[in-house]
Amino acid sequence: MLMKELILKNRTCRRFYGDKKIAIEQLRELVELARLSPSGGNVQPMKYALICTPEMNAKVYDTLRWAAYFKDWDGPVESERPTAYIILLRERAISKQLTWDDGIFCQSIYLGASEIGLGGCIIGNIVKNKLKEVINIGSEYDISLVIALGYPKEQVIIEEIGEDGDVKYWRDDENIHHVPKRKLKDLIVREF
Numbered sequence: 001m002l003m004k005e006l007i008l009k010n011r012t013c014r015r016f017y018g019d020k021k022i023a024i025e026q027l028r029e030l031v032e033l034a035r036l037s038p039s040g041g042n043v044q045p046m047k048y049a050l051i052c053t054p055e056m057n058a059k060v061y062d063t064l065r066w067a068a069y070f071k072d073w074d075g076p077v078e079s080e081r082p083t084a085y086i087i088l089l090r091e092r093a094i095s096k097q098l099t100w101d102d103g104i105f106c107q108s109i110y111l112g113a114s115e116i117g118l119g120g121c122i123i124g125n126i127v128k129n130k131l132k133e134v135i136n137i138g139s140e141y142d143i144s145l146v147i148a149l150g151y152p153k154e155q156v157i158i159e160e161i162g163e164d165g166d167v168k169y170w171r172d173d174e175n176i177h178h179v180p181k182r183k184l185k186d187l188i189v190r191e192f
Contacts (some may be wrong), residue, residue, distance in 0.1 A: 013119030016150025045095035065125035082148035119152030
């Protein structure tokens with residue numbers, strides 16, 4: 001698959017086939033992609049918690065907040081919830097700062113997931129103290145982000161931002177998820 005095709009396929013997904021399980025080995029393979037990715041100063045501060053059992057999935061789910069633009073939606077119904085999570089943990093002894101590594105590692109995992117037919121949602125709105133208890137980690141780690149994973153159950157369409165400039169994603173009457181994107185010509189400030 002060409003890179004542009006993979007990126008176009010790689011959409012945030014918030015509804016999954018809850019009966020289609022993800023194996024721990026698949027999660028390890030996705031973390032391997034992150035491990036091989038560039039890291040600022042090559043310090044490699046990220047560690048990972050891998051979750052794919054129904055019991056732990058339910059506990060992790062309860063620590064997450066979903067889709068802020070959907071004011072009347074609290075997240076997927078139980079049968080459409082993720083069947084796995086990768087939790088990014090920054091080891092404080094290595095780096096206490098937020099860096100670009102989080103985004104690099106997430107994108108590597110996300111692209112790898114998309115390549116094997118998985119969808120995902122990178123979540124930053126987390127009840128972190130509760131999640132730390134759920135996965136039983138101490139103060140040596142800071143929770144950075146959570147990647148929810150599953151087999152996608154929704155259709156996502158990219159479209160150009162309208163004249164009003166609204167960037168908010170939305171769902172239509174048929175539950176198709178629409179994601180507005182800026183035009184390329186609006187992103188390039190200078191060309192030399």
